[in-house]
Amino acid sequence: MDNLTIVEDADDAAIADWIARELGQALAATPGPVAITVPGGSTPFPILERLAAAPLDWRRVTVWPGDDRVVPEDHPASNTGRIRALMEPAGAEVVTLTIMEEVPSFALAWLGMGEDGHVASLFPNTDPRIDDPARIRRLTPDPLPPEAPFDRVSLTLPALLDSDRLMFVIRGEGKRRVFDAAVRGENDLPVARLLGAARQPVRCFA
Numbered sequence: 001m002d003n004l005t006i007v008e009d010a011d012d013a014a015i016a017d018w019i020a021r022e023l024g025q026a027l028a029a030t031p032g033p034v035a036i037t038v039p040g041g042s043t044p045f046p047i048l049e050r051l052a053a054a055p056l057d058w059r060r061v062t063v064w065p066g067d068d069r070v071v072p073e074d075h076p077a078s079n080t081g082r083i084r085a086l087m088e089p090a091g092a093e094v095v096t097l098t099i100m101e102e103v104p105s106f107a108l109a110w111l112g113m114g115e116d117g118h119v120a121s122l123f124p125n126t127d128p129r130i131d132d133p134a135r136i137r138r139l140t141p142d143p144l145p146p147e148a149p150f151d152r153v154s155l156t157l158p159a160l161l162d163s164d165r166l167m168f169v170i171r172g173e174g175k176r177r178v179f180d181a182a183v184r185g186e187n188d189l190p191v192a193r194l195l196g197a198a199r200q201p202v203r204c205f206a
């Protein structure tokens with residue numbers, strides 16, 4: 001993949017700095033709002049905490065969770081609740097993901113990945129398609145991940161691909177093996193489908 005850059009051993013502060021620079025450039029390029037999508041789970045939150053402290057015009061930034069578990073926002077497993085708690089005090093607008101939303105084009109689509117190759121909440125059993133006519137779907141992972149055994153709402157592949165840049169943060173050897181195999185086209189997991197269709201720059205902090 002000519003459009004892929006893998007950055008190894010970057011710590012949370014370095015990743016937050018890189019995102020802040022990207023966002024700063026996107027904000028400088030337009031007087032209007034800038035949308036980004038961010039992952040949930042556990043990996044992104046220390047990075048988001050640092051990012052929220054960056055001196056950006058957060059009032060022009062709309063933050064979209066890339067996916068969420070179907071739980072109330074005050075539930076500890078709610079991605080949106082945790083993202084909102086960090087990003088709203090900085091001044092950003094945080095969107096609640098429902099299937100009614102109009103989804104914008106993103107300046108940056110930041111993704112995590114599960115060891116099963118899922119991105120956002122596009123799990124292998126949900127057979128995500130790059131020509132999905134929907135931008136947001138409600139889905140049921142099968143098997144249900146034991147750490148978050150809930151139905152999901154997720155941006156779809158075309159919604160994630162409608163972005164100027166894609167970025168992953170993946171930690172651990174198991175995830176790295178799955179990601180590298182996807183890059184080489186050796187599997188057909190959701191991450192491989194996304195990467196296979198990506199034409200924008202992709203950066204993976206691994």
Ligand SMILES: O=C1O[C@H](COP(=O)(O)O)[C@@H](O)[C@H](O)[C@H]1O
Nearest residue numbers: 039040041042043112113114120
């Ligand atoms: O369930 C989810 O898992 C993935 C991976 O999370 P991580 O903590 O292992 O990085 C995450 O990207 C997704 O947003 C989340 O809902």
